[in-house]
Amino acid sequence: MSRVVIVSNRLPVTVERVEDGVRVVPSVGGLATGLRRPHEQGGGPWVGWPGDLGGLEPEQVARVEARLSDLRLVPVHLTQEEVQRYYQDYSNGLLWPVFHSFLGEVPLEMGGAAEYERVNARFADAVAATARPGDVIWIHDYQLLRLPALLRERLPDARIGFFLHIPFPSSDVFRVLPNREALLEGMLGADLIGFHTASYMRHFSSSVLRVLGAWTDVDRIRWRGREVRIGVFPMGVDAADFAGTAHTAEVEEEFRGLRQDGTHLLVGIDRLDYTKGIPRRLLAYERLLREHPELRGKVRLVQVAVPSRTEVGAYQQFREQVDGLVGRIHGAFATPTWSPIHYLSRGLSRPQVVALYRAADVMLVTPIRDGMNLVAKEFVAVRGDGDGVLVLSEFTGAAAELAEAVQVNPYDAEGTAAAILRALEMPEDERRTRMAGLRRRVTRYDVHWWARTFLDRLRAPAAATPPHGLEVSARPAVEGARARLRAAPHATLLLDYDGTLVPFAPTPELARPDRELRDLLRELARHPGYSVHLVTGRQRDTVDRWFGDLGIGLHAEHGYWSKLPGTAWQLAASVSTAWREPARAILEEFAARTPGSLVEEKSAGFAWHYRTADPDFGAAQAHDLMLHLSTVLSNAPVEILPGALVVEVRPQGVDKGKVVARAAAASPEGSLLAAFGDDRTDEDMFAALPPGAISIHVGPAPSRATLRLAGVPESRAFLRGLL
Structure with a gap:
């Protein structure tokens, strides 16, 4: 099988200074974890920035380089100016707010585009130098939007995939970027472009149509004589690993400490980022305590806010806003024997995080914009007890899949407060029904499924392009x-x-x-x-x-x-059942690649529901599903029927x-x-x-x-x- 070459802004390791020199340790995080197995099994290198090595002695740098080589990691070293201009100013200062549709955070001076292009070219040179004929190259995220096209210039026949881990904005928002054409052309250098949700994919397709005037279809784009496939691949978590961690001795010790006071526990775990909606969550919690005094002393919020990009002024102001709201809630409601909120402005160890997931009666995941949000899926993966309620923002990518969560509009403090109250008062049978549905999807469509599915689609040859009542009664x-x-x-x-x-x-x-x-x-x-x-x-x-x-x-x-x-x-x-297995396989395949859809198996037949899928994408997938089923089951005694956001397969008669x-x-x-x-x-x-x-x-x-x-x-x- 072909090697897999992975490319991301950061390598999946951290260089730490220790007493006897330096050491290279694995990083934690969704991307590093999700790509570890493809890197281990794919046999190819991983190309990325190793972090700032400027303070190391030459012999220490040599030791780091040797260790990276042993791990099949190829470093792209960046100067401090490049880190500032390419990473801080352009990627995080401009692309991040635009792609999350926060135009109010866009700087007055949109600098860093030249350095962004130059660093992407440096990455292209590094990949071209290490790639071999037949390799599959998988590029990740918004810091490297130009890389697919730059790499295509160097390796015209390479098979290149690109995955965007953050939202893609509507075309009206995307068009504020001065070099919007170059960014789209960069992405279109790939053979396959993946997104977390159908909404992001649709926005990208619309931007390509409106900005570049390229021909677009539901799942493909024609650009400069090539056909670029686009697809939906919702990223998961390592559910089995989280489940296995949930009952370790370290987690048990942390868990016992969390459940000592007998109060209902609300938990929020976020990076300290303006996209995560922490202030609005705090306002909703404040409203809940004000309007329902009977909850005071009976409920407690643990809010973890991991510092992020502290060198950026906007983040410093954001932290001050959060600190002020926490203080206001304490001042209004705290008593000598009860604190309404336990606020931690630091990172936690994995056992501490998992213990919080286990202890939470209600998990609050309420960003005002988020590409996927793996915290929601981690919480579900840990809850092997089948209990707990997930309150989830409808503006996360995860909302397209996790239909059984209590979904909220995080801009609506009153509605969010009502949702939290509903979660606290929810009957046990409903809690367990919802959690069972969440766990089925999170455990089945985990991070390994995500990586495997994307790479399988990237390796596969492109499919042939298909050819082009009654009123309410009085x-x-x-x-x-x-x-x-x-x-x-x-x-x-x-x-x-x-x-x-x-x-x-x-x-x-x-x-x-x-x-x-x-x-x-x-x-x-x-x-x-x-x-x-x-x-x-x-x-x-x-x-x-x-x-x-x-x-x-x-x-x-x-x-x-x-x-x-x-x-x-x-x-x-009495009907024949010989057709059931091929039908089941087709339906499961479509459920896997259509977030928000599911297969219902009955004794007579099957139903493929896409009620919680993206409407446009779900309808297109339903059309394709019916065509596929009709072809495969053409000689079987079955009927294939469209319904209200469902496709049914049932025996004839x-x-x-x-x-x-x-x-x-x-x-x-x-x-x-x-x-x-x-x-x-x-x-x-x-x-x-x-x-x-x-x-x-x-x-x-x-x-x-x-x-x-x-x-x-x-x-x-x-x-x-x-x-």
Whole structure:
């Protein structure tokens, strides 16, 4: 296999001065950890800056160089002026705030562009000198945006990948950069460009279109005779390593100390950076204590703020702001026996961090902008106990994946305070349901999956480029339908669930029936004039658990299973299962490369949900998924159906239309049938209704139904009006 050459601004080591000289030790952090295995297994060098060696004696520098060589690390030495201009002024002073959409932090004088170009060229020379034919070169992050194109000039046939670890801003924001064309052209020197989220990828594509006028598609860009692939690769954490650390002796000792006072523990761990939202988090906490005095003495916030870029004036001012807010909260609420906040302005050891993750009742990850935020995933990885609540900013890249978190707008202090209160009062079963969903994704799509997936895509040859109703019913019509049902000697109600009786939730397990709905269905079932049948794509066990005690007919997985009141579940049809494994493999592949999507496996078939995926990217992936499934399963006895942000694969002959006849047969002769639904699968039910029946579509999608209601509240109101 080809070697992997990794390139980043910093090498994954730190040079430390000790009594007997110097030593080279591994660095900690997401990038260093995430790329350690590809470096170890890939066999190639890692190129980067080793840090400032200016204060070392010549023989110490030689020892460092020898150690770096042993570790297959290739240093690019920078002068103090280059560090200041390329790294501090341009990369951190200009690119960082622009890419995070903080235009108020952009300096009046945008200097350092020449040094940025020069240092990127130095990196290109270093990589070209060490690379071999057939190597795969993987470049990382915003400090090296120009490097792919500069390297392409030196190595025209090289396979080059680039990954951006921070957000890519909207095209309107990106265009404030004076050398915007050069930065985009630099990135387009790569064969594959990766982003954490579909939103960042879409912003990049839009900027390329608007700034360079290049042809763009969902996942590729044509530029100067080349096709550059772009993709979404959400970075994970080493979940197994964090889980293994969680119960070491060091962590246990720290953990016991944290849980001694019996208060509910809120935890925030951040770099001291204006993107992390610490002041707004503190304002939300202050509001919580002010509006809910019953929490005083019962809750405590541990806020860790690791100093960062202390030499930059803006960061010094930011620290003063945070210090002032911490003091204000202490002054307003502290008592001789209780401190509302424990503020640490320093780094912690890994055991201390992991102990905080374990001890936290609520983890607060509320940046106002963040490319991914691995702290959220580290917290989830540590929580093998299945408990704890993650409060997560919707402006993090992680929010695209971690749908079960309590997501907040960090600019809304009132809303954030309410979310913290909700997290503190959340029932245990909901906490565990949410954490189980979070852990499934974090443990499966870890940092090793991220690196492996990107490199596999980079090594793979580029795929061939593909070739290029009814309005809401007026009130009289609705009232007329309801009057017909009430006047009929008997009526049979066929009710879809998701999108018809309950609103959609980020993940299927969160769309549980509330007490109001259960009471409504129970009352309808007890009414002598109605028979009620729930017709849903949900799994049999879920349907039985939620509705089995209501005395209604249950039809799960689009009618594959049916159960009339007082009877056992009956299998509607015997179907072939030979197609399931290839279908599962395809669906899992699409779930892996579409953040926010998931595969639901049923006894009859599968559902690929993309409700929490980026809307545009999810829709494009759904289209591609259906084409792929149609090709692979062309000879299989299955149907592939689009739904409301879902693609379903089910056996032929299994559909909701078959339920109509079963429900009618179980009802008194001449019963008036009425069907309610919201998506494509319900159209089978509408089509199977006899003449004179009532069909009601809920929501805006096209439908053959004769009536349309605006949404779930209107659907429930209609049913309530039948009583």
